[in-house]
Amino acid sequence: MTSASFRPSPKQSEPATPGQLSSTRKFVYWIISVFVSVVALVAVLEVGSYFLLKSQGIQSALFLRSEDETVLGRDQFREAYRTLDPHLAFTYGKNSEKLLEVQKTNRWIDGFLLESPAQRGLRKPIILALGGSTTDGVKFPGSWPEQLAKILDEHNIQATVINGGIGGYTTSQDLFKLIRDGFEFQPDIVIEYGGVNDGWRYSVSNHLMVHPYQESILKVATGQDIPRILPSAMTLARQYLPMKGSIDYSLGVGSKRTRAQTFKKNMEIMQAATISQGGQFYAVIQPFSFYQSKHASPNPQSVGLEFISGVTELYNEILFLTNTRDYIHDATQALEGATEVVYQPDGVHLNSAGNKIIAEYMFNLIKDPLTQAPPN
Template sequence: MKDKLQKIGLVLGSAFLTLAFIEFLLAIPVYYFVKGNGNTFYSRPHLHWLFEEDPVLGFKAAPNLKKKNPPPPGLPNAPRRKMWFDLETDNNGFRYNDHLYGRKPPDEIRIFSLGGSTTFGAESPNKMTYPQQLEDLIHDPKIRVINAGVGGYRSIHLLKYYQKVIRNFEPDIITIYSGWNDFEDFIASYWEPKNPHGHALKSQFELAKIPFGNFSLVWGAGKLYYSFKGYNRTVSVGVDVDLQQKYLRKARSQVWQNEHRDNIQELISVAKADGVIPVLIIFPSPQFENASSEVKSYADQDINMAGNWDAFVIALRHIRSNLRVLAEENGIPLIDVNNSFEKLNNDYKAKFNLFVDRQHLTPKGNTVIAETMLDPIRNIIKQRKLRILNRS
């Protein structure tokens, strides 16, 4: 009996030492190269510090964040996305440097910029996001432009975010920058119709809840599990033919297109019922119609298109068409920001330099957005002021 117990102890001890050794070997790359580096796109599985789970919204931006570091050096080609080096959120989770209270002064105009990661602008300092640049260009202390973008939000999130949060701050105008995440989330297995809890950050929240998740073995196994389930929405490096065909099929699907259109329509209706002016944004992208093979090949290298240029052109065509129809049917303003970027199609390398990848913008790209929006927004502000005068 004693010998048997000794053998069991020896086996268990050996197993423990083996696991400890593997844990030590894994801990170095996992913690030093992955978990310790929150500035790269590929270290996404631990970004729950940037967000909070929410029973209605699925998730939201965390309040009172403050990261101030020198900007890291950029890279010549994708992924050149460097994030979260200069980032602040207020006590409401908005990426806004000033104090914002629920009760609005009577002479103040509030514009809320709704959108996903491109609006939040983690690649830029707070002052260089397009909402903040737009506020600075308007240069009126009584007009606020609040960055209410949340990375990963698609149209269902924008609708619920407005209903639960934004309307409490008495908005006068909301700008709606939406569509990209509706398409890309639809490709992943976590997507469910009208469900804000199936989102791009789902696996990150789940990984954070795993018991003993700080051990690299447990964390790595969890990450592998969610990867097999198709929960990780990441940008692949290089051309994957199977994934390329999947993107093309999904881009043509009416399912995500109809959901996006329905959610934006409901958001428009709810906002108008509140007396708010909704403004649709035709958002910019590096992709454009009828590009040559030379352009697409360079895009694979420079902005990491991974062979999916044509799929995104198809998806963007549907998004923009739906937004134009919605604006016309509802009699609301539409600002075509993409038109300013399309002027650079013949100089595509210069155009790509306004983006850090196939979607997100550099600070200079945000400047182009803000400058393009300036005059239309000024006219919409005038409309809003007239409405207020007519009511008084």
């Protein structure tokens, strides 16, 4: 018999006792319960913060902010957002592919598109059009200012149509743009075409003259941009726990004016400013397919019920202005005589047929002062 026969066999591991197994399970259960409790607490904080911010008029993402929701924006106007403007938030610029396309046939002057043939230059009388995406001639070719220029040509009326419409602008941005830039063209006629954007979230709560994008830029510049994770809870926390010593920003004096009161104020200032500069001002409240229109889309979700409610509330409060101020005009029913499709699927923007009707409406509105204008 060899010495190997006397080697002790390896010690067998003893099975775990019931007590040991129970302790392990208790530890695992404890870890899981702590994890679930933390997740539940965080979820409650995030959801609660979301609704609290919403009650303050602040729209926030829930749990996770999409990569698309950046300083460049996330909607169809993102292309315009790529060129910052210190007073207006954004405009079109050299980074806009659509603008490069439009510039092949039209002249662009820092936020303004000449709808009349570029080779003519700026011929008097000059008609300046302002508004949001329903006026915008870069994002939406075939705009009503473009069609108005064609109508003037058809009637052999020498005039220049300048389109200052930018998607996403409210009457507040148009007011700033008119005072800062528009009067540089010495317009004889200024047309403000709007209403829809003033009824939606294109302004900051209690600071209706400020576009939300302007605040987004300031937040990024001061390191207060909304976090990607738990954006609502983090945004609310920053309201009550500001970082000491950090750069801050101001949106000016807060205002308790309603959207309708802000619209009224903007029109009054634009009217007075235009007259002071020797021009005539026309404010036109635009049609909206979901406001007393037979052209309403069968699917209100194309824009959302909250959007429709906001615009409807605004219109119900501002349309009376057309009875007390002769420079404010109600075009909400201008498309009701049309039998063809005049709206794009979203029920906000018009197709070529709709824009032509609006252009004809504008022509009839300004025809007399145009024909009475002194020669160049």
